[in-house]
Amino acid sequence: MLSRSIPVNLPNQAYKVVIQAGGQADLGSILQAQGLVKPGQKLLVVSNSQIFRHYGPDIMDSLLNAGADVEKCLIPAGERYKTPKTLQKIYDAALAHRLERGSALVALGGGVVGDMTGFAAATWLRGIGVIQVPTSLLAMVDAAIGGKTGVNHPQGKNLIGAFHQPRLVLIDPHTLQTLPRREFRAAMAEVIKYGVIWDAELFDLLENALVLDRVEALGDDLLGQILIRSCQAKVDVVTKDERESGLRAILNYGHTLGHALESITQYRQFNHGEAVGLGMLAAGEIAVRMGLWTEVDQSRQMQLVEKVKLPSAWPGDLDLDTVLTLLSSDKKVKDGQVRFILPQAIGQVIIHDQVPPAIIRGAIQSLQA
């Protein structure tokens, strides 16, 4: 039975990422073991009704058995509800449950639940604890670890946010068996990302797998390896650069163009992971055109994207002027220069602030359907 604990040692907060099959039913005792729950401890589980129906009862029982005083707060599902208005709902529940400074929120769900709950925790009473219990692969390998929290502004994703590290992250691979196939594939884009930016062995592992497009075909062992290696990569990078002042920017590989693509298509045509997959392919193509990495490696990356059955072609009707305009309003812009993460080899990327617009344009065109 898979059980692994990855320590995250940050200057102001040390915590653990616990990867444990069936761990959700043990959340109470896992928290007890870490000294994170005591009798009467007030906890507020934030989730959406669909996820809560699946996993809520077990989690609530487990927390009640650990002696906690638990309430729940259900918020609407979906990125379009990741707004200040939904945040207000969480605040209202925090007030109604009379959370104190020693209380904590428990984020049970995917990235939207995790980001918003994390931000609510960062800003309620000037900061209370948050325990991340991601239920999607994307949230497990990405959003739940590292302390980035936020909500969307009508004109951009995550423009409103804060860094707020969780007290614990619990990853239970069992929950992935109910994950919709499209969500699973999208999350695999981030897994491929870790292979390209940090962990060549993970990349090899993915290349050697027979099937990568369905979670149920992976087998417990491969799934476990993917989770452990991806989480470890994220922890490594975050530990070296908690506040994204340098290295952490490499986690945005594929994201600069991915965000632009999501935004132009009004978050309807592609989900986040699909857009990131296309963003990685474009970044790889830019790197090839700038002489930074080889066509062979770019084609290996393309093959992995196709093996996962992620979209590998940019929409043919996309207006590239709009893409370039949008890039310059990305929050990662520094001194007016768009920042790209570009691969140099499998497992290694660089940060580049001087990509000529013509190369961006040409790279995307070469990938258009």
Next chain:
Amino acid sequence: MLSRSIPVNLPNQAYKVVIQAGGQADLGSILQAQGLVKPGQKLLVVSNSQIFRHYGPDIMDSLLNAGADVEKCLIPAGERYKTPKTLQKIYDAALAHRLERGSALVALGGGVVGDMTGFAAATWLRGIGVIQVPTSLLAMVDAAIGGKTGVNHPQGKNLIGAFHQPRLVLIDPHTLQTLPRREFRAAMAEVIKYGVIWDAELFDLLENALVLDRVEALGDDLLGQILIRSCQAKVDVVTKDERESGLRAILNYGHTLGHALESITQYRQFNHGEAVGLGMLAAGEIAVRMGLWTEVDQSRQMQLVEKVKLPSAWPGDLDLDTVLTLLSSDKKVKDGQVRFILPQAIGQVIIHDQVPPAIIRGAIQSLQA
């Protein structure tokens, strides 16, 4: 000419509190000297129209002369606009001015402007810089220093907030000459507070002053001493406990009951400082009744409050049951126990979690008009 720089050395951020007569007109060069502005640096000055009319033009000129790319954002004046909705206005201006991660907000105004601008800076792009330029005595000696930021929830003050240290605090005593008298007196409550909780010499200074109820009667020297000693007290306490995990709670002397009083009277009858003054008198009375400090010291505190011409009697028609109910919803409640800061001597207080409700009731009754 008064000019003093108080260093604030926090683990993750060191900054200076600059107290300088006429300093506002030099803000640009003061920032340059600290390396906080460079050519093209994007800054957004947040203020309200009344304050901006007085001080905005000089500040903008000074920042422009330092080479910054400056815009302004005016928000409505008053505590009742310290809301998520007003915050949204600041976010919109940040977006319109295309602030980047290296950009900063400049909070020009009193505590409301400072708290909201600080919170906007804490949460825009997951945290950008903020420069605090307080224009009221209350903001100078209290809100602008120490990194507490926030907005109000309909059911409580500052329930939504974050710790976010400024990059610099500039205090220009010249701006106090236009401060309404009632505001000045209210702020003096916080000055008396520093005398009681931390600095017996400051208390003596206040006792020896001939007049304390009008800023124009103080003279530059006494006003300068009051500013320097009060800011130093706040810096001392904040440096020892940035996140209010222990010592910093002493800054809430008078605030537990003060907040309750403000809230019950719907923020109409008393301003913050007046309520704090009454809260301090009640805390002192509680301390006397618990045998913690002397009636002589309580009467010295009472005399200072009266010398400043702050209200010294609690409203006669106040329902004490409501007060006690409200206390238990204060965000400083820990494990259901209301936390009081109680004086033991001039310059020395303790934190007390076990004050019997009957004593709270009796202390307030003895102060009712």
